[in-house]
Amino acid sequence: GGAMAALLCSMAACGADGGSTGASSGGTSGKELKLSINQTEQHPNYIALAHLADRMRERTDGRINIKVYPNAVLGAQTESMQSLEQGVIDLASLSAPQLVNLNTDFQVLDLPLVFDSVEHQMNCLNDPDLVGDLYMSLADSHNMVITGAYTQGARSVYNSKQPIVTPDDMKGLKIRVQETDTQVKMIEAMGATASPLSFGEVYGALQTGVIDGAENNQVSYITMKHYEVAKYYSYTNHLIGADLTIVNADVYNSWSDEDKEVWQEEFAASVDEFNELWDATVADAEEQTKAAGSQYNEVDADAFRAVLQPVTEAALTTETQKALYQAFRERAE
Numbered sequence: 001g002g003a004m005a006a007l008l009c010s011m012a013a014c015g016a017d018g019g020s021t022g023a024s025s026g027g028t029s030g031k032e033l034k035l036s037i038n039q040t041e042q043h044p045n046y047i048a049l050a051h052l053a054d055r056m057r058e059r060t061d062g063r064i065n066i067k068v069y070p071n072a073v074l075g076a077q078t079e080s081m082q083s084l085e086q087g088v089i090d091l092a093s094l095s096a097p098q099l100v101n102l103n104t105d106f107q108v109l110d111l112p113l114v115f116d117s118v119e120h121q122m123n124c125l126n127d128p129d130l131v132g133d134l135y136m137s138l139a140d141s142h143n144m145v146i147t148g149a150y151t152q153g154a155r156s157v158y159n160s161k162q163p164i165v166t167p168d169d170m171k172g173l174k175i176r177v178q179e180t181d182t183q184v185k186m187i188e189a190m191g192a193t194a195s196p197l198s199f200g201e202v203y204g205a206l207q208t209g210v211i212d213g214a215e216n217n218q219v220s221y222i223t224m225k226h227y228e229v230a231k232y233y234s235y236t237n238h239l240i241g242a243d244l245t246i247v248n249a250d251v252y253n254s255w256s257d258e259d260k261e262v263w264q265e266e267f268a269a270s271v272d273e274f275n276e277l278w279d280a281t282v283a284d285a286e287e288q289t290k291a292a293g294s295q296y297n298e299v300d301a302d303a304f305r306a307v308l309q310p311v312t313e314a315a316l317t318t319e320t321q322k323a324l325y326q327a328f329r330e331r332a333e
């Protein structure tokens with residue numbers, strides 16, 4: 001629809017081809033670097049990355065020539081993570097819980113009650129003093145360098161059956177979660193049964209009733225059309241998630257120091273662009289899904305906090321996890 005399409009289109013500089021990933025700038029084009037993302041072209045994450053790719057091409061005279069492939073056409077996140085390690089693709093945007101399967105320290109980025117707001121989260125997750133070591137921790141073991149984070153905003157539960165107000169209302173519901181163990185434990189602690197599925201499988205599973213609901217932000221709720229098959233969106237706000245932009249380490253190490261610096265500068269600019277888009281996109285998603293019949297409701301926040309606190313405590317086991325958590329909490333207001 002109207003407002004969001006117009007906003008997204010103006011921000012994406014929609015051209016005749018409707019996209020912005022063409023190799024438009026001058027200079028010799030370097031080999032095409034493939035970036036995998038599971039979002040549609042309307043999602044701020046895609047838009048910010050596509051513009052980042054354009055600016056990189058311009059600023060490096062085409063030496064760094066990234067093409068962003070949306071809609072998981074290069075694979076769902078779990079497969080993309082493998083392709084990235086093997087160098088079949090060159091970059092990927094992955095949800096933090098995926099990385100937990102490679103190094104459990106990443107868990108701290110994806111737990112309830114870690115970040116108080118998007119501002120707090122962004123203030124932590126793009127600061128090399130706090131996350132520099134973590135972001136380099138997969139370089140030798142898995143051939144990946146994490147270069148920064150965009151927010152997923154607060155994630156909430158939505159389902160096809162009824163409004164959720166207390167954890168009791170979750171009983172008997174089967175809720176899709178991202179494919180990692182802590183996510184399963186979190187949804188179970190919240191009262192429901194968890195079903196790990198890839199993002200692209202959620203719509204069909206909701207439609208056929210294999211699952212009753214999922215948990216995500218309002219933007220994915222609309223871009224993936226989940227609102228069509230799950231009309232009750234309850235603000236559990238159980239965690240603030242992050243998407244990480246990751247580069248294959250061989251590719252990253254092949255860049256000159258100057259080009260690496262350009263990448264870091266432009267990535268920081270892309271975070272600003274993303275943040276400017278995010279709030280408006282969330283508000284617009286709510287407006288449009290409400291118009292289409294979705295019902296939003298507040299929950300008993302204390303009751304959810306009571307079941308979520310133990311999930312976070314139980315998940316912080318290693319010294320690194322505890323130290324990271326501590327460092328993040330010290331940055332809270």
Ligand code: GCU
Nearest residue numbers: 094095152178199216220243
């Ligand atoms: C959000 C997030 C994606 C993630 C998805 C999911 O949309 O931005 O990276 O894959 O949630 O729940 O799988």
